[in-house]
Amino acid sequence: MKRHFFFLFVLMALTMSGQGYLSPSVNSPDITNDGTVTFRVKAANADTVRLVIDSRLDTLMKHTGNETWSITLRGLEPDLYMYYYIVDGMKVIDNENAHTLRDVKSVMNTFVLDPQGDCPVAVHNVPHGEVRAVWYDSPTLGAKRRMMIYLPPGYEESRQRFPVFYLLHGSGGDETVWLEQGRAAQVLDNLIASGKAVPMIVVMPNGNVDEQAASNMSALGNVQPTFAHKNWMDGTFEQSFSDIMNWVDKNYRTRTGKRYHAIAGLSMGGYHSLYISANQPDDFAYVGLFSPAISRMDQGKCTIYDDLEGKLINQFKQRPKVYWLGIGEKDFLYKDNAEFRKLLDKNRLRYTYHESGAGHEWANWRDYLVIFTQLLFK
């Protein structure tokens, strides 16, 4: 009778919630202990099926019978992966894999490859920090705005104060992306547990000043995520940044003083980090520019962007502990960054330069986060 009840319950629950996955299923992604990954998709009558793995791979899959297309990949690096299929020209997700993330507006499946159990973006059995979605008040923008906060393991139990790392997203992102694609909570948990990073608070605000929150978390209703925001890189976000710092210092047990403040960001967030730190030279001893969207064309747009060279010279007089620049060799912003390095070199401003493979993509940014975080507050 118990068994009968169980099966009835499961069957009905499946049926009634309109799952659409009662059709014969395949195992995908099928990940073995050695890190081999097999993707399988049922696509009856399809002519071509392609697998696209974020910016890493776009390949045809093979028809392996029984309406199934598949491909096996070996030797992939431990990391988070995002993928989808293209069936006869139509983008579809893997219905066998419930885990998805979006990159701006594109929804993809995800999995984490961690064959050795040491991938820094995987969840491990270590003490976990707390993640909070909070709404802070920005008097400058005249709005309540959402941001995400990572608190290190033990924060609640201790009376200790902690350093603060401000971590900024790129164009098309929002306050959630460093936790989602960026795996910031997992990276911090793992680095802190292994003693490679010191316990710290990580603050992830929303850098799109025309929205209060990620597009499905704001009162604007059914808005789609977009690259096109008002007041895009016009100085407004940088000018409102002290609202965030004030709110964080008021609401959390933070250590004050520049040696306990870090700021970093990817792409647009790198641009924000560059100008916020240059305009607030007393605030940050640690600056990380991850594939920063550096443009020398912003002068005149806002005083925030005026005289960058002079501001940098002044900032470096006070010797930032770490000024870190990372870029992929295939990044479309590589040239802009090379010019920026020339500017730093010309003025003998000392920075750490990290050149990686690949381009303007999350595989790099997760890696930069792992590297940069280990340098902080030491």
Add this chain to the structure above:
Amino acid sequence: MKRHFFFLFVLMALTMSGQGYLSPSVNSPDITNDGTVTFRVKAANADTVRLVIDSRLDTLMKHTGNETWSITLRGLEPDLYMYYYIVDGMKVIDNENAHTLRDVKSVMNTFVLDPQGDCPVAVHNVPHGEVRAVWYDSPTLGAKRRMMIYLPPGYEESRQRFPVFYLLHGSGGDETVWLEQGRAAQVLDNLIASGKAVPMIVVMPNGNVDEQAASNMSALGNVQPTFAHKNWMDGTFEQSFSDIMNWVDKNYRTRTGKRYHAIAGLSMGGYHSLYISANQPDDFAYVGLFSPAISRMDQGKCTIYDDLEGKLINQFKQRPKVYWLGIGEKDFLYKDNAEFRKLLDKNRLRYTYHESGAGHEWANWRDYLVIFTQLLFK
């Protein structure tokens, strides 16, 4: 030049992150101010395209030219909707809509319909509570486990203590579902702002005792969400429940005493709520059973399930303030619940009964949450 930079940046970012959405796009879901919703999908060469809206609708779409299939719906109730398409038998999501949720293992698109601006599950411009993902210690289960906490607006700024509402998910769910499909944070924000509910803490634990966290948030790696959990409804979760209450009382400014404690859950969570409250009659003055998976076949499985009738009689001697039972008339558990009502009636145990349309589905559970929450702590 600025314009040039902007377009270059956007184009490259789109291209390099492998979006796959540069193909000519359509507007979907296209939601007008009066609540009319048009779904459109590009599906060249498709023979049939269907639209499935959670358990509410499964209908053919019309080929409206230019490789596009569409359908327009009017008069839908304000609510959260989940939908997907079936293109020639293959389930696909709407590539024009970046917002998705999963129901157990099935990923679907979502939108919120709020034409009057008064839908209780929509985000409105009201003070927002804080949402936390925390890891609590369960000595009974010998594990650190993840749960979600909603704190009412103003919690951090005040020194006040708050009542606690324990809100439990169903089979196939986890600690995230009441926030995702259940929209608990939005419901609480809106009800508190309008004075219809008192400020309270809402605690959403994970009721699957064989997992520490939602399947993509645990150290188990690439596990898919499932209905099939070990120690499924065998008393283990109920027996470990005091670990959760102890941790919450230790870490939050809670009011103590049964008149400041509510417990409710959907389906399996209703079953958990029934037995936890019956076995801890001194702990909860408010009990909500939302389409509870009530089975009279559990006796002998665990002492937790023994002598329910006797325990209920004892529980009701102490007069719960609200004992609330909600079920849809088409729910496959309707009969079980009718039998349970007979048991309550036979013993003259006073409860509130709410019978709604529809079946075992989220549209009901969101509605029950809105109704039940307004009854609490008054």
